[in-house]
Amino acid sequence: MQHQGELDEFVRVIQKWLEQDVLPQVLEFEHADKYPTAMVEQMREFGLFGATIPEAYGGLGLSALAYSSIVETISKVWMSLTGVINSHLMMAELVRRYGTEEQRQEWLPRFASGELRGGLGLTEPDCGSDLQAIRTVAVRDGDRYVVSGTKLWITNGGKGNCLALLVKTDPEAQPRHAGMSLLIVLRSDGYEVSRQLGKIGYKGVDTVELHFDDVEVPANRLIGTVPGQGFHQTVGALELGRINVAARGVGLSTAALDASLQYSRTRHTMGKPIGQHQAIQLKLADMACRAASSRLLVQKAAEAFDAGQRCDLEAGMAKLVATEAALDNATDAMRIHGAYGYSTEGHIERYYRDAPLLCIGEGTNEIQRIIIARALLADG
Numbered sequence: 001m002q003h004q005g006e007l008d009e010f011v012r013v014i015q016k017w018l019e020q021d022v023l024p025q026v027l028e029f030e031h032a033d034k035y036p037t038a039m040v041e042q043m044r045e046f047g048l049f050g051a052t053i054p055e056a057y058g059g060l061g062l063s064a065l066a067y068s069s070i071v072e073t074i075s076k077v078w079m080s081l082t083g084v085i086n087s088h089l090m091m092a093e094l095v096r097r098y099g100t101e102e103q104r105q106e107w108l109p110r111f112a113s114g115e116l117r118g119g120l121g122l123t124e125p126d127c128g129s130d131l132q133a134i135r136t137v138a139v140r141d142g143d144r145y146v147v148s149g150t151k152l153w154i155t156n157g158g159k160g161n162c163l164a165l166l167v168k169t170d171p172e173a174q175p176r177h178a179g180m181s182l183l184i185v186l187r188s189d190g191y192e193v194s195r196q197l198g199k200i201g202y203k204g205v206d207t208v209e210l211h212f213d214d215v216e217v218p219a220n221r222l223i224g225t226v227p228g229q230g231f232h233q234t235v236g237a238l239e240l241g242r243i244n245v246a247a248r249g250v251g252l253s254t255a256a257l258d259a260s261l262q263y264s265r266t267r268h269t270m271g272k273p274i275g276q277h278q279a280i281q282l283k284l285a286d287m288a289c290r291a292a293s294s295r296l297l298v299q300k301a302a303e304a305f306d307a308g309q310r311c312d313l314e315a316g317m318a319k320l321v322a323t324e325a326a327l328d329n330a331t332d333a334m335r336i337h338g339a340y341g342y343s344t345e346g347h348i349e350r351y352y353r354d355a356p357l358l359c360i361g362e363g364t365n366e367i368q369r370i371i372i373a374r375a376l377l378a379d380g
């Protein structure tokens, strides 16, 4: 989908679906923490499981810029839905970027159709930020790898049916990343969901612990041709993930702002709408600036990604600024709404619970600051 008119129409169709079919059900699904099966099926029918997969492999071939605007649009209504496609598309991006042509042809059409629903298996009980400390091992045995270990916090790990799994193929390697590889692992290979994880937000989408007990994976499922590239490959795909998370932040910030503007016009105290009090105006102005500046940074990062550049700096800045903005806007929206903001009958408290995840996932914001500073220092 390359033409702007076609893309605009596509976004309009998604917006209409969100307003008519998703919004009326969000509170029910959110509070029951229920997987939105019918909504996910509709996303599959829209082609969103192939959003960023090239058309040649059956996807929509959307640019990161177009994809980020769709993620923002969905997140304004229910951020959890974007979680269903984010790590799936990161897995597809890993195969697109680093896989062999044979692997692209074998896997990408199945990701694009939604037949295969992927996730990203990086984090473990003892490590998240320090990925080089993972302990899951894959031992080569003839024409297969035998995988053992535990992965934690894996989104789509239960409802999806495959994973890009980060493993140590050489646990003794120095530097540590030289012994890391990515494998395409299918649920039918035999890994187990050992635990569903409870969360304060990001409801509906599943996040689980996975256990690998001598799971046999064909050796031709190593992404690329040689082992030892997994860390480098993961860092590359995380750029797309960070743009997605930043776009979610823009969606959340904007939803919090829109609701606050609306409320500020209709809620009266001391004989006038609260929007006429300067204390509220200051908050609204800050919220609008945060949402608008975040959007610009997301656009800049997406454009760099689309130009085929490494964009650690741009994606890191977008992720850091947009997600902190989401947290601040969610907090300000709650203050502006008073007790109604605290109520589970409305949406504001959900923004307040969802926003912190954005500051943690796809590399914490502390790690983003380190990435940004390193990129700046390397540039001198």
Ligand SMILES: Cc1cc2nc3c(=O)[nH]c(=O)nc-3n(C[C@H](O)[C@H](O)[C@H](O)COP(=O)(O)OP(=O)(O)OC[C@H]3O[C@@H](n4cnc5c(N)ncnc54)[C@H](O)[C@@H]3O)c2cc1C
Pocket (backbone or CB within 6 Å): 087, 119, 120, 121, 122, 123, 126, 127, 128, 129, 130, 152, 153, 154, 155, 156, 199, 202, 207, 357, 360, 361, 362, 363, 364, 365, 366, 367, 370
């Ligand atoms: C709802 C949810 C869904 C998730 N989905 C996935 C998924 O699909 N796949 C997956 O692999 N993972 C997933 N994660 C895991 C997520 O990526 C990690 O939580 C994240 O990378 C941080 O790792 P950690 O929680 O182990 O924190 P740690 O790495 O233990 O960090 C703890 C604290 O120390 C700080 N810190 C760590 N190192 C440094 C440093 N060098 N300098 C300064 N500060 C530092 C961190 O910023 C943080 O504040 C998910 C997490 C959540 C909550």
